[in-house]
Amino acid sequence: MRDGASLTLRINGRVVTVPVGTSVAAALALAGDFVSRGDLGGRPRGPLCGMGVCFECRATIDGVPEVLACLTPCRDGQEVVTDA
């Protein structure tokens, strides 16, 4: 992989360009309010632990629901939908 290369994905329909090696959780900050899901009362939540422990960063990635965004690298053409 080229250093400094970038790729493009879509987060909630919005086109976002990030450097190769960016995690989906990190990319959420570019797509708005750094929100990954809504809690039972509808309030927004975002990533907390960054390492696959807290489950706050789960989102629908390429059609698969409940994927941990902090464990998922961004890929070209990826579709991310948050449920917030």
Add this chain to the structure above:
Amino acid sequence: MREACDLVVVGAGPGGLAAACRAAEAGLDVLVLDQQPEPGGQIWRGEARKREHRLARRWLSRFAASGARFRPGARVVAAPEPGLLLVEEGTSSLAVRYGRLVLATGARERFLPFPGWTLPGVLGVSGLQVLVKDGLPIQGKRVVLAGTGPLLLAAAATIQAHGGDVLFIAEQAPAARHWGFALQLWRHPGKLLQGAALAAGLVGVPSATDAWVLAAQGERRLESVRLSVRGRETQLACDYLGAAWGLVPNLELARLLGCEVVRGAVVVNDRLETRVPRVQAVGELLGIGGVDQALVTGELAGLVAAEQPVPSALDTSWQRIRAFATALALHDAPRPELRALATPDTLVCRCEDVPLSELEGCGNLREARLYARLGMGACQGRTCGAAAETLFGWAGEDVRPPCLPARIGSLRLPPEPPPTPKRES
């Protein structure tokens, strides 16, 4: 799918990598599993690509040359019988038969609830650090860090190096305890140099001991924090808050396998064998000790697994590191005020939205589970478990399979593959 190996290593942080290198170099067939997309664990995250850090580069290259196999994105979810692990990989699953097992699952941060801690933009101290390493745009963002110990400085250094503006570092430890610890570092020259280098790089960042976060504030996202700094309240407007108090080992898999755990760490003998036959544990699982402990114990465990002699230098450095780990645990112990931050409506369990008030009258973790659904959500108590232990003294004993949320298909043993036709080569 099925896999078989002499030695399976769960966790590709420094501990797991060192064990895998030593065992594979001695001729064992070694398989390393990690849920992260790359090897390196928490400290060497992204280094497989960036190759900036000398020690990381050395170990990652050694690992690549060792002959050990690596499966990224592999989450170990169950251990239904001795010698067998069930693993989920994306949308498929894998059963691994092993002769021996090295547990190297590392540690996570200790989170304690405070008003506003569920707002987006509030993360762990190292949680924020790893997200920055993973590409979180932090250039020009205002960051406050609140927590304890050397990881505060490590996080601040990473954030600054990426152009973030660290406004304040709040160290919860009382001044006397903090400086006592810092002076002890003289006995651990490696740590001292690391600490001094970090501190030098952080000149200009205001920091204080006896300081902690009181509340995070904002509408839909973090806007400001309230801090207690040596008994006085201050408010700071910021974009990110990193708040966590030290580390706790990831014990779920060790408990699932039946390993004995005492005072929050896996019990091992001097060959790093747990009480379960053919299962060893290394790194943070032995008690928080950092990268040095992970490497030394990893090497030791790998040599033992491969039935190789253990150089006495390894044994000696492990003893020295234990002394450092003991000092660190004393320094990082959360002060009593941190237990009183949550108000009745502050959520304690973030998955099931359980506020502190609903835990009134519960006498232990089991009751809190049954009556208030504490720890019953997606993370299975990984976050609120350690919090409840610190807040109420409730210890989490019972881990049930699967130890991570898993698809039902991942819990079934895959069918024996049809015999592969022998090919001429």
